[in-house]
Amino acid sequence: MLKYIIKRIAIFIPTLFVISLVTFYLSVNVPGDPVEQMLNSNSEMGSAANAQASEKAYIEKRKQLGLDLPIFYFSLSNAAMPKNLYEIPKKFQRQNLERLIDKYGNWTEISTYYQSLRKLELTLADTKKDSTNADALINIKDKLQDLYLNYKDNVIEADFASIAQNLKSSTTLNAVNSDFQTVKNNYEKGVKEKATPYKKYIPAFRWYGTQSQYHQWITKFMVGDFGISYQDQRPVKKVIWEAVRWTVLLSIISIFLTYIIAIPLGIQSAANKDSTGDKTISTLLFMLYSLPVFWVATLLIMFLGGGDFLGWFPAYGVGDISDSDSFMSVAWTRFYHLVLPMVCYTYGGLAFLYRQMRGAMINTLSQDYIRTARAKGLDEKTVLWKHAFKNSLLPIITLFANVFPLVISGAIIIESKFSIPGMGKTAIEAISARNYPMIYTIVMFSAILTMIGYLVADILYAVVDPRISYNKK
Amino acid sequence: MATEIKQDYWSYVRRQFSSNKRALYSFYIIVFMAMVAIFADFLANEKPIYCQYKGQTYFPIFRDYGVSLGLAKWPKDLLNINWLETTFEKCIRTPIPYSTTNQDFFNSGFVSPFGKQDVASMRWRHWLGTDDIGRDITAGLIHGTRIAFIVGIISMSIASFIGILLGAIAGFYGDDKIQLSRAAVIMGILFFFVGWFYAFMTRSYDLSDAIGDSILSFLGQFSISLLIFFGALLVGYLLSFILKIIPFFRTKVNIPVDIIVQRMIEILVSIPRLFLIIAVIAISKPGIVLIMVIIGLTSWTEIARFIRAELLKVRNLEYIEASEALGYSRWRILFKHAIPNAIAPVLITVAFGIAAAVLIESSLSFLGIGVPAEVVTWGKILAKAQGSKSQLWVAIFPGIAIFLTVTLFNLIGEGLTDALDPRQKK
Numbered sequence: 001m002l003k004y005i006i007k008r009i010a011i012f013i014p015t016l017f018v019i020s021l022v023t024f025y026l027s028v029n030v031p032g033d034p035v036e037q038m039l040n041s042n043s044e045m046g047s048a049a050n051a052q053a054s055e056k057a058y059i060e061k062r063k064q065l066g067l068d069l070p071i072f073y074f075s076l077s078n079a080a081m082p083k084n085l086y087e088i089p090k091k092f093q094r095q096n097l098e099r100l101i102d103k104y105g106n107w108t109e110i111s112t113y114y115q116s117l118r119k120l121e122l123t124l125a126d127t128k129k130d131s132t133n134a135d136a137l138i139n140i141k142d143k144l145q146d147l148y149l150n151y152k153d154n155v156i157e158a159d160f161a162s163i164a165q166n167l168k169s170s171t172t173l174n175a176v177n178s179d180f181q182t183v184k185n186n187y188e189k190g191v192k193e194k195a196t197p198y199k200k201y202i203p204a205f206r207w208y209g210t211q212s213q214y215h216q217w218i219t220k221f222m223v224g225d226f227g228i229s230y231q232d233q234r235p236v237k238k239v240i241w242e243a244v245r246w247t248v249l250l251s252i253i254s255i256f257l258t259y260i261i262a263i264p265l266g267i268q269s270a271a272n273k274d275s276t277g278d279k280t281i282s283t284l285l286f287m288l289y290s291l292p293v294f295w296v297a298t299l300l301i302m303f304l305g306g307g308d309f310l311g312w313f314p315a316y317g318v319g320d321i322s323d324s325d326s327f328m329s330v331a332w333t334r335f336y337h338l339v340l341p342m343v344c345y346t347y348g349g350l351a352f353l354y355r356q357m358r359g360a361m362i363n364t365l366s367q368d369y370i371r372t373a374r375a376k377g378l379d380e381k382t383v384l385w386k387h388a389f390k391n392s393l394l395p396i397i398t399l400f401a402n403v404f405p406l407v408i409s410g411a412i413i414i415e416s417k418f419s420i421p422g423m424g425k426t427a428i429e430a431i432s433a434r435n436y437p438m439i440y441t442i443v444m445f446s447a448i449l450t451m452i453g454y455l456v457a458d459i460l461y462a463v464v465d466p467r468i469s470y471n472k473k
Numbered sequence: 474m475a476t477e478i479k480q481d482y483w484s485y486v487r488r489q490f491s492s493n494k495r496a497l498y499s500f501y502i503i504v505f506m507a508m509v510a511i512f513a514d515f516l517a518n519e520k521p522i523y524c525q526y527k528g529q530t531y532f533p534i535f536r537d538y539g540v541s542l543g544l545a546k547w548p549k550d551l552l553n554i555n556w557l558e559t560t561f562e563k564c565i566r567t568p569i570p571y572s573t574t575n576q577d578f579f580n581s582g583f584v585s586p587f588g589k590q591d592v593a594s595m596r597w598r599h600w601l602g603t604d605d606i607g608r609d610i611t612a613g614l615i616h617g618t619r620i621a622f623i624v625g626i627i628s629m630s631i632a633s634f635i636g637i638l639l640g641a642i643a644g645f646y647g648d649d650k651i652q653l654s655r656a657a658v659i660m661g662i663l664f665f666f667v668g669w670f671y672a673f674m675t676r677s678y679d680l681s682d683a684i685g686d687s688i689l690s691f692l693g694q695f696s697i698s699l700l701i702f703f704g705a706l707l708v709g710y711l712l713s714f715i716l717k718i719i720p721f722f723r724t725k726v727n728i729p730v731d732i733i734v735q736r737m738i739e740i741l742v743s744i745p746r747l748f749l750i751i752a753v754i755a756i757s758k759p760g761i762v763l764i765m766v767i768i769g770l771t772s773w774t775e776i777a778r779f780i781r782a783e784l785l786k787v788r789n790l791e792y793i794e795a796s797e798a799l800g801y802s803r804w805r806i807l808f809k810h811a812i813p814n815a816i817a818p819v820l821i822t823v824a825f826g827i828a829a830a831v832l833i834e835s836s837l838s839f840l841g842i843g844v845p846a847e848v849v850t851w852g853k854i855l856a857k858a859q860g861s862k863s864q865l866w867v868a869i870f871p872g873i874a875i876f877l878t879v880t881l882f883n884l885i886g887e888g889l890t891d892a893l894d895p896r897q898k899k
Contacts, residue, residue, distance in 0.1 A: 011739075018740050026752050076666070078675060102678055203670050290880040292832055294839045295872035298858050302868060309862065412747055413836055428840065431751055439752060447743045454743075 001462065008455055016447065020221075023443045024214055027436035028071055033091040034230055034434065035062045051125045059089050065228070066216050070208040073215060080105035080199035083206050088114075092149055099151035100191065105199040109190035116186045117147060120179040133170035140166050140176065147183075153192070160184050221444070227437035231430070236437050239426065240445070246318065246422035247411050250338065254345035255400075262350050263396065266357025270392075271384055273362055282358070289351035293344050297417040300340045313340050316419040341418045345411075356399055360392040367391075397460045400453065486817060489892035496888020499881040506878065510619040514538075517569035517612035519556040525563040526550060534567075570597060571609035573616045573849040581607030583863045602866045604857050608849070610867065614874055617851040621878055624765050624834040625827035631769025633823055636776025637812065643734035643777070644784030645807050649727055656713040656722035664709025672702035688762060734781070738774045746771050750833065754843035764843050768830050776822050783815035817893050824886035828879045835875050851875050 039054075039061055062068050070086045080101050088094040093114075100110050124141055127133075143159045143166075150156055167177050209215075220227070226236035265285075269278040305315035319333040364370065365388055373383045411424030419425070423442060430438035491497050515522060520533035527550055539545030557575060571577070577599070579591040586602040601610040653661075673680070676698055683691040716722045750767050757763055787793065788811065796806050838844045838852025851871040858868035 015736070015740050015743060019744060022744070023752070076670070076674070078670075099678065200675055201671070203667075286883070287876075287880060290828070290876055290883050292835060292872070292875050292879065294836060294852070295855060295868070295875065298855065298868050299872070302858065302861075302865065412751070413840065416840060427748065428751070432842075443744060443748060443752065446745045446748060450743050450745065 001459075005455070005459065008458070012451055015451065016444070019447045020218060020440075020444060021214075023440050024217070027439055028213075030434045030436060032434050034436070035065065035067060035089075035091070037434070038065075038230055038233070051122065055089070062089055066213055069211055069213045069216065070206075071213050073208060073210070073212050075206045075208065077204055077206065078200040079202035079204045080107065080196070081204065082107045082111075090148075096149050096151055102200060103151060103197065104191050104195040105197045106191065106194050109186070109194050113183065113186040113191050116179070116183045117144065120144060120176070120183050123176055123179045127173065127176055130172065133172050136166040136170050136173065139163075140173075156187065160187075217440070221440075226441045229430075229438050230435040231433050231438070236441050239438065240423070240441055243421055243423050243426040244445075246420055247415070247424065250341060250345055250420070250422065251411070254342060254349065257342075257346050258349040258353055259396075261346075262353035263357055266354045267361050267384060267389060267392075269354070269358045270361030270365060271380070273365075281354075285351040285354050288347050289355070291347070293348060294413050294417060296347070297340075297344050297414060300343065301417070305340050313337075315340070318420055338420075341414050341420055344414045344418075353396065353399060357392065357396055360394070360396065361388060364388045364392045394461065397457060400457050400460070482817075486892050490888050493888040493891055496885055496891075499884040499888070502877075503881050503885065506618055506881075507622055509615060510622040513615050513619045515567055517571060517573075517609070517615040518567045519570065519572040519575050521556070521561065521564045521566045523563075523565045524561040526559070526561050528562075566596075569600070569609065569611045569615065571599075571612045573608060573612050574847065575608065575612070577603060577607035577609070579607075581605065583857075583867060585863070586610075586866055601870050604854060604867055610854060610870055613849045613854050614851065614870060616849055617854065617871065617874065618878075620761065620848065620850045621831045621834060621875075624761065624768065625830045625878075625882070627765045628768035628772065628830045629823050629826045631766065632773040632826060633776055633819065634773075635770070636773035636822075637780055637816070637819060639734050639737070639773070640777030640780035641784055641807060641812050641815070643731045644781035645788050645811055646730050646803075647785075647788075648729040648731045650803075651728040651730055652725040653728055654713065654717060654722060655724050655726055656716035657710065658726060658728075659722070660709040660713040660716065661706065664705045664712075667709070668702040668705030671705065672698040672700075676701075684758070731781075734777065738777060741771060741774050747833065747836065750837070751840075751842055754837070759843050759845045761844065761848060764834060764837060768833055772826055772829065775826070776819055779818050779822055780812075780815055783818055784811055787811050787815050821886050821889045821893065824882050824889055828882035828886070831875065831878050831882070 035058055039057060059068070068086070068089070081098070082101075085094060085097065085101075088097060097110060097114060100113075101107055104110065121144055124137065124144065127137060129137055140163050143163050146159050147156060150159070163180055167173050167180060217227070224237065226240070228234070229236050229239050232239070265281060269281055272278050301315040303309045305311070305313045314337050317337060319337040321330050321333055325333070370383060370388055373387050374380075378387075411422055412428055413424070414420070415422045415424035416428055423446075426438070427442045429435075430442065490500075509516065514534055514537075518534055520537060522532065522534055524531050524533060529548070529550070531548075531551065533551070533556070536545050536547070540547060557570070577592075580599060580603050582603075582605060584590055584599060584603045584607075586600060590598055592598050599609050599611065601614065603609060604613070676694070679694050680691070680698065683694040713722075749771060750764075753767050754763060793806060793811060796810055797803075801809075834844075835850065835852035835855070838850040839856045841853075841856065844850055844853065851874050854871040855868060855875070858864040
């Protein structure tokens with residue numbers, strides 16, 4: 001048995017590794033720039049000193065988030081891509097450079113062009129504004145930002161034309177003009193004329209080693225450092241710990257309720273198969289099984305929770321409590337708020353489990369040894385609970401593993417609808433805010449929990465049915 | 474001889490299924506709903522089916538199809554016409570004279586189906602009320618049927634394709650029946666990366682730009698990529714013959730396909746599905762196609778398991794041995810003999826799978842994730858209901874539609890389970 005468990009855990013590790021790669025891949029491809037999002041900066045405005053300060057802040061934040069490293073241990077790209085492109089701090093500028101490289105394939109020229117753009121930006125920031133050049137200056141800055149983010153030739157040329165137009169309108173912009181000519185020259189004479197697009201068809205393998213985002217993340221993750229949440233800058237561990245309590249509380253109670261209601265119902269139904277009672281309960285629970293949880297939640301809120309009908313229960317949140325409240329009153333407030341979500345959590349699994357229990361029990365009751373037990377003169381109760389029940393438990397136990405992910409998925413909708421600050425709601429908010437340290441951690445944890453669920457089910461399987469032995473394999 | 478038995482089996486399944494009245498009627502209702510989905514444009518549309526305008530005769534709905542296929546153009550008179558407010562000389566409108574996007578400003582703010590409505594005549598009544606901005610709920614439900622059915626059927630087709638293929642290979646070949654020479658394995662791995670590089674990496678911008686353009690241009694670019702990819706694999710395969718000159722590379726090695734497929738299934742079921750779907754959708758552009766593909770890609774595991782188990786049984790049966798003895802290739806035996814005999818149980822999973830896919834699609838719509846703003850779905854209509862009495866109908870009707878569809882598909886699945894269960898033979 002122990003050997004089997006160790007073997008299973010050994011299988012976990014590659015599986016988890018693949019899952020971590022998948023989540024990592026997804027989060028790297030998230031649109032938007034997390035650093036920009038956290039700083040909320042507006043770097044286009046202000047003097048050169050200002051611009052440099054905000055860039056410094058950007059670079060520091062990027063370093064703090066660990067985004068200044070290459071993504072993975074190695075990269076497979078083409079010969080046109082430079083090895084150290086990740087050193088360009090701004091994400092959107094970097095993406096645009098990638099497109100330019102894809103198009104022209106000459107990094108040295110593109111890099112010169114990029115540096116001249118940056119020089120132009122600094123010169124622009126230092127140029128004194130007066131009444132004659134204010135409009136032109138704003139326009140040029142605008143076009144400059146456009147140049148950073150564009151790779152299409154016609155757009156770039158149009159921006160050049162517009163900048164040239166604006167430069168003509170004022171005589172105080174000579175310094176800017178010379179920088180602009182450099183930019184234009186670098187693009188037209190350098191990037192475009194010395195293009196080497198064939199380079200992108202030559203594969204290139206680059207090794208970055210442990211100084212990579214993935215390595216830093218996974219090693220920290222293994223020692224329990226999950227990073228910082230982008231949304232409120234708190235440690236992810238703390239945010240998740242606060243959220244997970246609600247989900248675990250709700251799921252444990254609901255799984256418990258599901259089992260203690262579904263098992264006796266299923267057994268009774270199977271014992272009185274095809275009776276009116278069995279048919280009624282079967283049909284009823286079958287319908288429950290198909291009821292979409294968000295519909296039930298909506299209707300419950302409408303009819304029972306604070307809507308225009310019966311305002312019996314609060315519709316949102318988990319209730320406000322103060323430190324002075326007694327334990328009983330806290331418990332009551334919580335209970336009162338969680339009744340409706342609890343109903344939603346429970347009914348789906350209930351119907352599912354009931355159907356399985358009934359099926360398994362009917363199957364067992366048709367076996368020969370049950371007939372023997374009856375023939376011996378044992379009363380129906382003993383036959384049902386002592387002989388049949390134990391053998392029908394098998395499928396029910398394995399379902400424990402299926403109920404678990406069901407609850408986690410259900411949590412997303414239920415918690416969003418009822419505003420319960422649990423894992424589901426946190427996850428949804430993290431996903432829509434592109435808060436990827438949170439997303440990583442939540443996905444990894446739900447995967448770990450699901451796998452533990454399967455393992456526990458397999459072990460219980462062996463405990464209930466002695467015929468199953470994992471040692472022989 | 475073989476075909477006769479096969480026919481017998483299917484007609485037996487059909488007989489069994491038909492004897493289950495609940496499942497049979499469910500099937501009839503689903504067929505009816507599928508009809509509603511197919512003919513949604515002729516049931517609820519702002520455009521008339523037939524009209525006469527300025528002396529000309531038009532069939533605007535048909536022309537609309539023509540325009541979207543690029544075969545026809547709108548005449549100047551009709552180009553920017555307000556279909557609802559224009560008076561035509563002659564006109565036959567659809568039963569519900571609204572499209573999903575029409576906003577009736579006189580009847581906005583959750584007008585009840587039973588209350589007073591500010592409409593010209595009964596012909597223009599909103600039979601199931603309106604939503605907050607005055608869109609007709611009936612029209613939304615009819616077109617929502619189409620989305621639900623398309624998502625359910627396409628996603629399960631994708632899932633069935635992957636599931637049947639992988640499950641069948643895993644079950645039929647097991648861990649010891651596929652043997653390749655070392656040359657083929659090495660060349661295969663090498664040229665997999667080469668193909669990947671030229672098909673997808675160097676063309677990554679072509680592909681991503683095409684997604685922004687249209688589905689059709691993406692499919693075009695994607696097919697080119699696939700061609701390059703498989704071309705590279707073919708080159709690798711041919712080169713492996715040269716490599717085989719060296720005896721070392723001629724040695725055969727086992728490909729443990731069963732283990733590989735099992736691991737893939739394990740990984741997929743370990744990530745909570747709704748989570749994975751939401752995470753993928755969050756980083757991509759919203760779109761129905763994406764939802765279908767991602768549901769399909771995550772729900773093949775059950776089908777693969779079913780067919781694997783079935784083929785484990787089938788592969789040792791006598792008729793497989795017989796066809797082997799006749800010298801048929803293993804691929805031919807797999808696709809022509811083994812899979813057709815194992816496919817019936819897959820229907821069960823597909824029926825339940827469609828129900829699940831419809832639920833996932835409506836959950837996503839309800840959460841407002843992944844479905845483009847202009848597309849009206851059941852889940853989206855339902856999400857409008859926030860709790861006040863006036864919104865009751867907005868909650869009830871789409872809820873019933875989702876519930877009904879899910880229940881009916883589940884009942885069909887149930888009926889199929891019974892019909893295919895040999896213990897229930899009558």
